[in-house]
Amino acid sequence: MPSRYAALSRAELATLVPELLLIGQLIDRSGMAWCISAFGREEMAQIAIEEWAGASPLYTRRMQEALGYAAAPGEGDVVTIFKGLQLDIGAPPQFMDFRYTVHDRWHGEFELAHCGALMDVEPMGPDYVRSMCHDIEDPTFDATAVATNPRAQVRPVHRPPRTPADRTPHCAWTVRIDPAHPPVEGIPALAVNARSRAATLALDPIDPAGPDEDGQADYAGPLVDDVDFAAFSHSALVRIADEVCLQMHLLNLSFLLALRARTGDDETQFRTVATRQLTGIAGVASERIRRALDLPADAAGALQVLRLHPLLNPAAYVEASFEDGTVTVGPSPAHEDGAWLAFVGPAALQPLQAAVRGVDPHLDVEVTGEDRSWTAAILTRDEPAPDADEVAVTRISTGATFEFEPRRSLPLVVL
Structure with missing residues (x-):
């Protein structure tokens, strides 16, 4: 099925892709607050470890293969690892400002000149900082490397809690x-x-002879310090956007596995936490997509936002149509997985309401149909709705209002 992102221009895609990467990072800002409330800080940290370790090796390998920089299993080098991080929702550009050094194929370093995740967690105190920067990072950095080379080790030179308190790099x-x-x-x-x-979802391969022949169809060339998404071809950007949405779905599926292990047969608790996570990220994602593409803050703009929203993408994963102010969803692979789409329908309006109200708080949805086959009509109310608690919690993150800046992209060479 053709990608819904194919209708965007190359310039629009170059703007949207880093937004999608940042939205993926904010999934944890949405979900982990409710895990702390339900299970406590230490169990939240363990959920985060299982969530990322159960997803990142899968989506890292997918992106390597899509963009032509995958090595044979067990033969990947530090350049392959660093390219993967640059296209990972765990390390969105600038918000997680990774700076790389390559000594040779088997030795490298990176530092974070700015860590947006740290900025979010530091106000919560040193125990939360240690949970993120020690307990979670140690196993998940190595787990991410599984997709490239299982004998890679990522080890700290220094890390927070920061001493002194304003230490940089972070x-x-x-x-x-x-x-x-x-x-x-x-x-x-x-x-x-x-x-x-x-x-295992098959997506259309990148067309190297598409309408933007001058753009990069892969990332097989040198590692660059900052990825210039505008340098990629239209076809490559479409595939990257779809892959980034799959990263989010895979991360969420891994989160749900970890959540189910804690809730057991308590279906109410399981669905409550899962729906709160989705509701929070759905609202903030809409805010960022609308603002980035300068879409109208009305019902028509909301329909455009939903067409591009990670909840409803990629098209090969979520069967949906968008016309006449309505979204119609049919049985999809996402339903089979029990992914986000399984938490939306006639009896579960909150995520869709948050998504349209991220465009304008006067908007609402009316959903008719069945659990796996429904139509949502976008309505305009006279009075604005208050922020959903889940969206307000997610918006506490500095990532909710973070602004990307133009940067030059330079190749990195072996020292």
Whole structure:
């Protein structure tokens, strides 16, 4: 099925792709607050570890193969790892401002000149900082490397809590690949997630002879310090956008596996936390998409936003049509996975309401149909709706209002 992003211009896609990467990062700002409330800080940290370790190896490999920089299993180098991080919702550009150094194929370093995640967590105190920068980062950095080379080790040079309190860069790490290192193995949830429709979804390959022949059709060339998305071809940007949405779905599926392990047979608690996570990110995602593309803040603009929203993309994963002020959804691979779409329908309006109200608070939806086949009509109310608590919690993140800046992209060379 053709991508819904194909209707955008190359310039619009170059603007939207980093927005999608940042939206993916904010999923945790939406979900983890409710995990803390339900299970406590320590269990929240363990959920986050399982969430990222059960998803990032899958989507990292997908992006490598899509953009032509994948190595044979077990033969990937630090350049491959760094390219993957640049296209990872765990490291959106500028908000997570990674700076890379390559010594040779097997040795490199990176530092974060700015860590938006740290800016969000520092006000919560040193225990939360340690949970993120120690407990969560240690296993998940190595887990991400599984897709490239299981004998890669990512180790800290320094990291928060910051001493002194204004220390920059915020953290620094080494990356070493050595045949003598014990191989990292995926967690059990990784094998479960690998069987999902999202993990195995076939998307249209990048067309190297498309309408923008001068644009890059891959990332097989040198590693650059800042990815210039405008340098990619239209076809490449469409595929990247679809892959980034799949990253979000895979991360959410992994989150749901970790959540189910804690809630057991308590379906009410499971669905409550899952729906709150979706509602928060749905609203903030709409805000950012509308603002980035300068879409109208009305019902017509909301329909355009929903057409581009990660909840309803990629088109091969979510069966949907958009016309005459309505969104119609049919049975989809996303339903089979129990993904976000399974938490939206005639009896579950909150995520869609948050999504349209992220465009304008006067908007609402009326949903008719069944759980897996429904139509949502976008309505305009006389009075604005108050912020949903879930959206307000997510908006506490500095990422909700973060603004990207123009940067030059320079190739990195081996020192």
